[in-house]
Amino acid sequence: MKQSTRDHIIQTASELFYEKGYNLTGINEIIAESGIAKATLYSHFRSKEELLLAYLEVRDQELLTNIRAFCESKPQGDSRLVAVLEFLIPFFNRGDFNGCWCLRSMAEIPRENENVRKKIRAGKQKLRGFILELVKDNKPAMSAEQQTALGNQLYLLYEGAVGESHLQDASWPIETSIDLLTSKLRQGT
Amino acid sequence: MKQSTRDHIIQTASELFYEKGYNLTGINEIIAESGIAKATLYSHFRSKEELLLAYLEVRDQELLTNIRAFCESKPQGDSRLVAVLEFLIPFFNRGDFNGCWCLRSMAEIPRENENVRKKIRAGKQKLRGFILELVKDNKPAMSAEQQTALGNQLYLLYEGAVGESHLQDASWPIETSIDLLTSKLRQGT
DNA sequence: AAACCAATAGACAGACTTGTCTGTTTACTA
DNA sequence: TAGTAAACAGACAAGTCTGTCTATTGGTTT
Numbered sequence: 001m002k003q004s005t006r007d008h009i010i011q012t013a014s015e016l017f018y019e020k021g022y023n024l025t026g027i028n029e030i031i032a033e034s035g036i037a038k039a040t041l042y043s044h045f046r047s048k049e050e051l052l053l054a055y056l057e058v059r060d061q062e063l064l065t066n067i068r069a070f071c072e073s074k075p076q077g078d079s080r081l082v083a084v085l086e087f088l089i090p091f092f093n094r095g096d097f098n099g100c101w102c103l104r105s106m107a108e109i110p111r112e113n114e115n116v117r118k119k120i121r122a123g124k125q126k127l128r129g130f131i132l133e134l135v136k137d138n139k140p141a142m143s144a145e146q147q148t149a150l151g152n153q154l155y156l157l158y159e160g161a162v163g164e165s166h167l168q169d170a171s172w173p174i175e176t177s178i179d180l181l182t183s184k185l186r187q188g189t
Numbered sequence: 190m191k192q193s194t195r196d197h198i199i200q201t202a203s204e205l206f207y208e209k210g211y212n213l214t215g216i217n218e219i220i221a222e223s224g225i226a227k228a229t230l231y232s233h234f235r236s237k238e239e240l241l242l243a244y245l246e247v248r249d250q251e252l253l254t255n256i257r258a259f260c261e262s263k264p265q266g267d268s269r270l271v272a273v274l275e276f277l278i279p280f281f282n283r284g285d286f287n288g289c290w291c292l293r294s295m296a297e298i299p300r301e302n303e304n305v306r307k308k309i310r311a312g313k314q315k316l317r318g319f320i321l322e323l324v325k326d327n328k329p330a331m332s333a334e335q336q337t338a339l340g341n342q343l344y345l346l347y348e349g350a351v352g353e354s355h356l357q358d359a360s361w362p363i364e365t366s367i368d369l370l371t372s373k374l375r376q377g378t
Numbered sequence: 379a380a381a382c383c384a385a386t387a388g389a390c391a392g393a394c395t396t397g398t399c400t401g402t403t404t405a406c407t408a
Numbered sequence: 409t410a411g412t413a414a415a416c417a418g419a420c421a422a423g424t425c426t427g428t429c430t431a432t433t434g435g436t437t438t
Contacts, residue, residue, distance in 0.1 A: 026424085026425065038428090039429080039430095042426095042427065047426085
């Protein structure tokens with residue numbers, strides 16, 4: 001089944017937004033790249049901002065699906081927690097890695113744009129929720145407070161690793177965060 | 190002694206760039222805000238990009254000065270390492286906190302702009318260098334490898350805390366990173 | 379075959395942008 | 409007092425951008 005026009009537009013915009021940034025990607029570029037007419041785009045999306053929201057949605061969705069699958073491919077227990085960070089290694093190596101789309105988008109929109117900001121926070125919230133669930137599932141002996149604390153720490157390490165590996169254009173921040181987590185986990189047992 | 194015109198321009202641009210972002214701040218806004226003529230600006234800076242470089246320079250410089258002073262105000266030893274993260278609490282609370290200017294600028298310039306990218310990396314390198322020195326000074330018993338590892342971890346926690354406290358608009362990431370560091374330091378002794 | 383719908387190309391409006399240039403005014407110094 | 413250097417206001421060029429609109433084409437359904 002052929003991809004719908006709408007999805008095709010999102011796909012193209014998504015790649016361009018992520019590669020070049022939101023403001024530096026023009027509507028004209030999006031339509032040229034995806035081979036559609038401008039009126040077609042504007043019949044599917046009321047504005048460029050709406051396209052940005054769709055972009056954030058699919059990226060967040062995709063990430064969650066992928067990271068979930070990756071973690072479930074590991075044996076239960078601590079290794080599933082470490083997997084959250086290990087997941088970043090192939091992600092970083094994929095060539096089109098360009099950091100966190102949330103932070104990048106955040107930097108590009110005006111402060112008062114609550115629409116986009118909300119969307120960004122919602123996406124991160126889902127990721128944080130997933131990590132917390134993962135901790136609960138794999139650290140059942142821990143108290144709820146401990147689980148929350150560990151979840152937040154893991155989330156923080158994840159975000160730090162993404163941001164820094166991008167900025168430094170190197171994978172050592174990922175490895176550093178893995179080290180930090182594993183030593184933390186060893187400590188707990 | 191009156192601030193030189195050049196410094197005055199940088200000051201104004203710096204505030205605007207940090208608050209609204211580079212692309213969303215127009216030259217006209219900078220001159221209006223600082224009350225100077227356009228020709229004056231362009232007699233001091235060849236382009237907007239040159240102004241961006243100056244902005245990154247002074248921000249990085251200022252940060253390093255402040256964080257250094259803050260750490261030295263603490264007693265020697267582990268507390269000086271924790272201070273790197275504690276430094277972020279007043280920073281976050283200052284009202285005009287808006288995350289890391291490096292990451293924000295990184296997100297706004299085209300990929301091929303090596304000029305700005307280099308400047309950004311250089312700034313971060315200095316910060317990383319400072320942290321490494323701090324570790325060496327306050328963990329003299331450690332081997333060089335351990336010092337480097339701890340330095341990288343502390344740097345990573347710092348960056349994660351900045352990025353996330355900004356994104357989440359909350360200070361818990363800072364506290365989480367402090368927890369992670371202190372438990373790590375306890376482990377070492 | 380006729381009606382309808384979705385997509386097409388691309389001109390256009392209107393509002394931005396950076397950077398240049400002209401000509402004037404102010405302030406300090408020789 | 410004359411001369412120099414710096415800052416002034418603001419018009420302007422040349423380009424960018426988003427979003428609208430017209431007029432046309434192709435395919436599907438009734």
